Amino acid sequence: MMLAIDPMQKLSFKRQISNGDLVIVYERHDIMKPVKVCEGSELQNRFGVFKHSDWIGRPFGSKVLSSKGGFVYLLAPTPELWTLALSHRTQILYIADITFVVSYLEVIPGCLVLESGTGSGSLTTSLARAVAPTGHVYTFDFHEQRATQAREDFEKTGVSSLITVGVRDIQGEGFPDEFCGRADSVFLDLPQPWLVIHSAGKMLKQDGVLCSFSPCIEQVQRSCETLTTSFTDIRTFEILLRTYEVREVNLEHGGVDDIGSPGPSLPCKRRQRSRGSTNGVEKSGSSVPMANPCGESRGYTGYLTFARLKCV
Amino acid sequence: MTETSMQIDSSSQNPRITWEGCSVLLDINDGDRLVFARLNAGSTLKIGDKKCSLQPLIDCPFGSMFQVEVGQKGPHLCRIFAADADDQTAVLQENEEIQQNERKDNRALVDDNTAQTLSFEDINAMKREGAAGRQIVDALIANSSTYMTKTAFSQEKYKLKKQKKYAPKVLLRRPFTRSISEAYFKKYPARVGFLRMDVLSLLLSVANVSAYSDVLVVDMVGGILTGAVAERLGGTGHVCNTYFGVTPYPMEIVRIFNFNNEICRRIVRFPFSDLSLPEINDPGHSEVVENTMSAEMLSNSDEAPAPSSGGLPKSEEQMIQQAEDPVNNEEPAPSIDENSASSVVNAGKSQQPGKKATKEAITSWKQNGFSSLIIAAPDLDPWTVVQELLPHLSYSAPFAIYHQYLQPLASCMHNLQTARMAIGLQISEPWLREYQVLPSRTHPCMQMSGFGGYILNGIRICNNEVSIKPSSV
Numbered sequence: 001m002m003l004a005i006d007p008m009q010k011l012s013f014k015r016q017i018s019n020g021d022l023v024i025v026y027e028r029h030d031i032m033k034p035v036k037v038c039e040g041s042e043l044q045n046r047f048g049v050f051k052h053s054d055w056i057g058r059p060f061g062s063k064v065l066s067s068k069g070g071f072v073y074l075l076a077p078t079p080e081l082w083t084l085a086l087s088h089r090t091q092i093l094y095i096a097d098i099t100f101v102v103s104y105l106e107v108i109p110g111c112l113v114l115e116s117g118t119g120s121g122s123l124t125t126s127l128a129r130a131v132a133p134t135g136h137v138y139t140f141d142f143h144e145q146r147a148t149q150a151r152e153d154f155e156k157t158g159v160s161s162l163i164t165v166g167v168r169d170i171q172g173e174g175f176p177d178e179f180c181g182r183a184d185s186v187f188l189d190l191p192q193p194w195l196v197i198h199s200a201g202k203m204l205k206q207d208g209v210l211c212s213f214s215p216c217i218e219q220v221q222r223s224c225e226t227l228t229t230s231f232t233d234i235r236t237f238e239i240l241l242r243t244y245e246v247r248e249v250n251l252e253h254g255g256v257d258d259i260g261s262p263g264p265s266l267p268c269k270r271r272q273r274s275r276g277s278t279n280g281v282e283k284s285g286s287s288v289p290m291a292n293p294c295g296e297s298r299g300y301t302g303y304l305t306f307a308r309l310k311c312v
Numbered sequence: 313m314t315e316t317s318m319q320i321d322s323s324s325q326n327p328r329i330t331w332e333g334c335s336v337l338l339d340i341n342d343g344d345r346l347v348f349a350r351l352n353a354g355s356t357l358k359i360g361d362k363k364c365s366l367q368p369l370i371d372c373p374f375g376s377m378f379q380v381e382v383g384q385k386g387p388h389l390c391r392i393f394a395a396d397a398d399d400q401t402a403v404l405q406e407n408e409e410i411q412q413n414e415r416k417d418n419r420a421l422v423d424d425n426t427a428q429t430l431s432f433e434d435i436n437a438m439k440r441e442g443a444a445g446r447q448i449v450d451a452l453i454a455n456s457s458t459y460m461t462k463t464a465f466s467q468e469k470y471k472l473k474k475q476k477k478y479a480p481k482v483l484l485r486r487p488f489t490r491s492i493s494e495a496y497f498k499k500y501p502a503r504v505g506f507l508r509m510d511v512l513s514l515l516l517s518v519a520n521v522s523a524y525s526d527v528l529v530v531d532m533v534g535g536i537l538t539g540a541v542a543e544r545l546g547g548t549g550h551v552c553n554t555y556f557g558v559t560p561y562p563m564e565i566v567r568i569f570n571f572n573n574e575i576c577r578r579i580v581r582f583p584f585s586d587l588s589l590p591e592i593n594d595p596g597h598s599e600v601v602e603n604t605m606s607a608e609m610l611s612n613s614d615e616a617p618a619p620s621s622g623g624l625p626k627s628e629e630q631m632i633q634q635a636e637d638p639v640n641n642e643e644p645a646p647s648i649d650e651n652s653a654s655s656v657v658n659a660g661k662s663q664q665p666g667k668k669a670t671k672e673a674i675t676s677w678k679q680n681g682f683s684s685l686i687i688a689a690p691d692l693d694p695w696t697v698v699q700e701l702l703p704h705l706s707y708s709a710p711f712a713i714y715h716q717y718l719q720p721l722a723s724c725m726h727n728l729q730t731a732r733m734a735i736g737l738q739i740s741e742p743w744l745r746e747y748q749v750l751p752s753r754t755h756p757c758m759q760m761s762g763f764g765g766y767i768l769n770g771i772r773i774c775n776n777e778v779s780i781k782p783s784s785v
Contacts, residue, residue, distance in 0.1 A: 004524040015706070029736055061707030061774040073735055073773055076708040078520040095517065096510075096742055103513035106488050109523060109546025110326055132523040133548060184326065207328055207375030207486070217754060224749040232375075236747040239510060244739040244766075246722045246729075289726035291718050291739060303747070311375040312393065 002077045002125070002157040003132050017055050017062075017074060022156055024081045025050075026073040032085040034077065036156065047072060077157055079125045086120055086153070093123045093189070093213065096241040097301055102130050104306050105185035105209045114179060114203055115139040115187045116170035116196070121150040123187065128154075128162040136162060138179065142169040174199030181205060188212040193219065194226040201230045204309045215302045223305055231307035238303055243294045250287040327570065329373050330484065335570050336369065337485040337495060341476040346495040348487065348568050359480050362387035369484055378482040382442060389482060416463045430455040435478075445479025452478075465753070487568050489513075489540040496536060496565070497761070504565070505533040505690040506716050508764025510742045512540055515686050518769040519712040525683035526550045528704065530697060532689040533714075535563025538579060541686065542566070542665070547574035550673070552682060553581045553666065554701075556692075566665050573663040580669035587678060587704055681706030688714040694768065695724040702733055707774040710736075714765055721768040734770035741766050 002022075017023060017037060025033045025043060035043055035052075043050040047070025055064055060076040075081060080095060093101070101123065107113055107130040115124060118141035127137045141147045147167045154160040168176070171190050175183075183203040188196055193212040200210050210231065212223050220236055227234050330336060330351055338347040340359060349355060355366045359380055368389045369378065378389040430452055438448055452474050453459050459467060475481075485491050493509035515537070521527055521544045531537040531553055541551045555561050560581045571579075685705050687697055694713045705711060711734070715721050721739050728734045742764060746757045 003522050015708075026735060029738065059707045059774050061709075061772060063773065063775065074708075075736075075771060078710060080518055080520065080710075096514065099513045099517040100510050100742075100744075102517070103490055103509065106486075106490055108326060108488075108543055109548070126517070129520075129522045130544065134546075205328060206373050220747075220749055221751070221754060225751065234749070236749050238745045238747070240743045242741045242743055244718065244722070244741070246725045246739065248726070289722050291722035291725075305749070308375060311373050311377070 002079065002082065003129055003159055003162070015060050015076065017058050017060060019056055022077050022158070023055070023060070024075040024077050024085055026075050030084075032075075032081060034082070034085045034156070045072070046070075079129050082125055082157060083122045086122065094241070094298070094301055096239045097213070097304060098123050098126045100237070100239050101187060101211050101213075101304060102126055104304075105187065105211055107131060107135075107185055109134055111135040111184040112179075112182055113137045113185045113187065114175055114183045114200070115189075116168075116175075117141040117143075117189055118147060118150045118165055119189065120146075121153050123189075124150070124154070124163055125157065125159060127187070128159045132159075132162055135184075136164065138164050138166065140166045140168045140170050140175075142167065142171075170199075171195050175203045179203045184208055186210045191219070192222075194222045197223065197226045198230075201309055206309060206311050208309050210307050210309070212305045213302050214305070217303065220303045220305055227305070227307045230310055232310045233308040234305065235307075236303055236305045238300070240298065240301065242297060244291040245294050246289050246291045248287040249290045328486075330370055332370050334370075335487050335568050336374075337487045337491050337568075339483040339485050341480050342472075342483075343498075344476065346499055348492075348495070357389075357482075359482070360477075364389045372484060374484055374486040376484045378484070379445070380480055380482075381444065382439075392481075416461060416466075420461060421458065427458040428452065428456050445475070448478040449474045465750075487570060489536075489543050489569075492539070492565065492568055493536055496534075497764075503534045504536045505688060505714070506763075506765060507533050507536065507688060507714060508742075508744070508761060510744050511714065511764040511767060512536065514740075514742055514767055515688070515712045515714055516540060516544055518710060518767065519684040519686045520710050521545065521684060521686075523548045526552055526677060528552045528554060528677075528682040528685045528701060530554060530561075530687045530689050530692075530701070531563060532561050532691060535565035535567075537686060537688045538563050538666075539566045539569045539571075542571060542575050542579050543569060545575070545578060547572065547578060549578065549683075550669075551579045552669065552677065553579065554584045554587065555581065556584050556697075558583060560666065563666055571665060576663045576665040577667070579665040579667075580673065581666045582669040582674060584700065586669070586674050588700070677704070682709065684709050685711035686714075687712070690714075690716050693724075694720050695727050698724060698728070699731075699733075702728075702772055705772045707772060710769065710771050712767055712769040714767055716765050718766055721766050725768055725770075728770065732775050733772065735773050737768065737770040739766055739768050 019037055019039045021037045023035055023037055025035050027033075027045065027047070037052050037055055039053050039056065041052045043052065048066030048068030050064060050066045050072065055062075055074055058064065058074065060074060063071050063073050065071050083095060083098070105113070107127060109131060111131045112135060113127050113131060115127065115137060116139065118124060118139040121139075124137055124139050131137060139150070141150065144167050147165045151160070151165045154163050154165070166176075171192055174196060175186075180202055182205065184205060185208060186200045186204060188200065188211070190196060190212075193214060197210070204210065210227075214220050214223065224234055224236065332351060332353065334351045336349055336351060338349055338357065340347065347357065349357060349366060351366050351370050353367060356363050357366055358364075362380055362382075364380060364387050366389070368391065369376075372391060377392050379392050380387055381390040435448060438451065449471065453471065456470075459470065462470060489512065490509060493504070493507075493512050496504045497506075497508050519527065521541055523545065525545070526549050527541050527545070529538055529541055529551055538551055538553050545551065553560070553563065566579065682705050685701055687694065687701070689697060694715055698711070698713060702711065713721065713724065718739070725737050725739060728737060744764065745760055748755055748757050
């Protein structure tokens with residue numbers, strides 16, 4: 001269960017893993033896998049064979065061993081871990097975008113949110129967390145099979161009571177009339193969002209917020225032109241996440257540490273790692289954790305355009 | 313489509329119409345000035361040289377626009393409707409095509425201050441005769457010799473500039489985490505520890521703030537974090553606001569949110585020493601009360617200027633200020649102050665947020681652990697704080713630490729790694745760029761915020777088993 005829908009199953013803790021739970025098997029920060037715990041099953045990976053029966057009864061967050069002595073961690077699922085671990089059926093939205101969208105759409109518990117398309121359900125899961133426990137997310141995709149897979153995923157992660165997946169060509173048909181004037185927020189991730197903006201405006205409550213995610217500036221341009229008729233406060237953003245690596249670095253003084261007596265330095269001696277050494281002589285050579293931005297990073301994800309329905 | 317178990321009675325939690333005693337954000341002239349105000353019968357707002365009652369804003373939908381009109385009763389705020397406000401965009405749209413082909417530019421422009429033939433006295437005379445702001449703007453345009461040589465876009469800019477001066481507009485906004493955070497970061501960043509809205513949002517996400525969770529919070533950013541967490545919990549779970557030493561950290565920003573009683577009740581405070589105290593039923597250990605940490609923090613927080621304290625540059629005070637309240641006329645505080653808040657209590661409306669946590673609640677958290685942890689303490693060393701707080705977190709629970717400096721987070725991350733207290737550790741920094749999107753004139757905005765803060769986040773692990781040497785992770 002990713003979210004607590006009623007107070008009895010509150011996420012509070014020292015929770016033990018039981019048969020049937022969904023766990024995120026953490027190998028490395030970039031290798032994670034969702035696994036349904038099933039007594040009698042095994043998980044096989046490069047660290048060896050893990051018996052599910054060894055996991056049952058352990059607290060979430062435990063380190064578990066394989067037959068060969070390798071290990072993994074078993075984590076409780078969260079929307080963030082799910083986003084990292086889920087199978088990408090489509091291009092998904094990443095954490096910085098998701099986070100910004102949820103806040104900027106002013107999604108809070110009790111809200112009714114419309115989304116199209118569903119895609120891999122990465123954003124949908126975060127929206128569900130934000131509307132819980134009393135709100136609801138209605139998400140639409142025109143792809144029957146994707147919708148089915150999304151439904152299965154939401155069932156698996158335990159958020160299905162907060163999400164309804166519909167099969168519908170929103171771009172062609174607009175949102176269903178039953179939501180007229182009821183939506184607090186609308187999210188569009190469609191190739192031609194300007195075709196749906198009128199419909200989205202009808203669905204929104206006064207002062208409700210719309211967001212459209214588009215990878216190309218031409219799409220943004222057309223959407224913004226269409227938005228001006230019934231929306232206000234139209235703003236377009238791009239958000240990226242810069243991540244940092246931390247490692248211990250030992251910077252040498254290159255023989256200039258003894259001011260006034262420049263002489264040959266002893267680099268070999270200084271290079272020895274002396275972590276935690278407070279010895280006055282060695283101090284200049286001790287290593288310090290330092291951070292620098294990761295070399296490889298995502299340079300672009302897409303444009304996020306927000307707008308607020310005008311008050312009549 | 314079936315309506316599963318969904319009862320959208322959000323009216324109490326997510327109101328879209330103002331009421332008497334309601335807290336609002338007033339956006340004057342498209343973000344030029346942002347004012348947090350409480351709509352009481354007697355509250356007023358000074359716009360330019362005119363003092364207007366806020367009474368007409370009561371019982372209006374959020375998102376409504378108002379304009380200052382001068383009538384027999386003196387200046388007052390008058391609601392304008394989308395239809396009226398619309399025509400200017402329509403004009404701009406019409407001009408669009410012409411403009412694409414026109415070849416106007418500024419080659420003939422000479423900046424010698426003679427373009428406007430209407431004098432200051434002329435304008436004042438118009439005002440005395442009771443001309444509406446719009447009429448003055450029209451007169452200015454008619455008397456500008458350069459207006460017609462401007463491009464449509466430039467004409468629009470000119471008009472907007474004059475409109476702001478002679479016909480100021482007031483936009484009624486809902487005080488949400490988004491708007492409050494943006495307003496503070498824009499006008500008053502020091503009070504929220506330079507925590508930008510997107511960074512705040514990221515803290516909430518990576519810490520998995522969700523319904524029914526008990527979120528341990530160290531909020532030394534004026535209460536914006538406490539408020540944001542409470543907004544996400546929507547009256548479930550708890551915002552567990554802890555502090556080092558004996559004095560709770562100020563959280564006056566929480567009062568700007570329109571939280572109902574249930575949400576306020578869920579915001580509780582307690583000193584960290586309450587958590588580190590041994591069980592009450594174990595009197596033998598009760599001597600070990602103040603650990604060194606708390607003592608250290610105590611002195612630290614005493615020295616550090618509280619983010620809420622006064623002594624701000626005058627200009628900042630003017631930009632975000634409280635609308636004048638009859639209760640508190642002398643000193644316009646930069647936010648809604650105790651006075652106006654308690655006047656609401658008198659009206660039998662709200663419960664004060666930030667009550668002391670009960671002993672039972674603290675005992676339960678000590679036994680079960682918190683479901684997540686967020687630290688936003690720009691003046692404290694993250695490692696010192698997190699090594700005290702992390703043990704109170706449930707296993708597998710996420711945590712997030714905000715800091716405006718990278719180095720302390722780097723050391724903290726290194727120590728957490730070395731001590732094998734957490735996994736999934738990452739330091740990140742969001743980069744946010746806004747765009748101007750206009751026909752044939754789309755480009756990134758000229759001004760951007762270059763920095764909104766760093767976040768270190770991770771997941772607490774259970775390390776009961778340390779049998780073998782690590783071969784991975």
